[in-house]
Amino acid sequence: MAKKQKVSGQVVTEALQVAKATQRPGQTKEQTRLIAQGIQKGIEEYKKRHKEKARELDKQKRKLQQAQQPNNANNSDAPEIVTIYKQSRLSWGLLWLSWIGFALYAAVYNPF
Template identity: 45%
Template sequence: MSKTDSRPSIQTQINESIQEEALKVARSIQKPGQTKEQTKLIAQGIAKGIELYKKQQSAKARERDKARKKAIKLKQAESTGQQREEDETDFAWDLAESGISGMLLLGGGVFAVMAGILAVSFVAGWLVSFGPFTLPVWASLATAMAFAGFSGWFFYKAVTLNHGQ
């Protein structure tokens, strides 16, 4: 629409209808002794609230539409037996999964080494000291078992993440 066009835009018409509606609501809740200026200020607040509400509802509708389209696309890919095309977000997620898997493997290895050291200290009867604190020999075994459990859990999670289970 050009600047010389005298017709009001659709957005202007919508804003005017919202303002009229807000003024009706403001007048319906008007208190005795309330001035016209106060009523207009209340109407402006109501109009802003209506506009904000409509914007929020539009955003929610767009999100629902995106989710619906994604579900339809996924359903079509599954029904035809074809592989779903990976978009950039899927590629980024795959990279994140491989990074998580690597970190789980690293953590499992660290816990396994710590469990091995504590198991050797138990068998050899060595005392483990942390500054002024000395760990009893029996606690070395308990700690080694706990670290072995953590290690096994980390390795299990890394394997199941890679296999998508």
């Protein structure tokens, strides 16, 4: 027994709007209806694939979370490692060197 999926009214109206927007002069209503049905099937197929991808991503995400949870439970007694970032002296040294170089250049080539 094949289940027939119900189509939302929004998909039907959207497909009909697209079909009417691309309608050619002299095209019958029947042809437009068939085009709308094809567009509707395309929209349904797209949504179905999108849902499948989302389900797969959720499954992978859940597996990763479950794999990480036991590790966190075992290491709860261990102290947390905190990383403190120290600013590099090299950047400040280069800044001062560039300002000194600019001052010397200005003094040599632009005498007062």
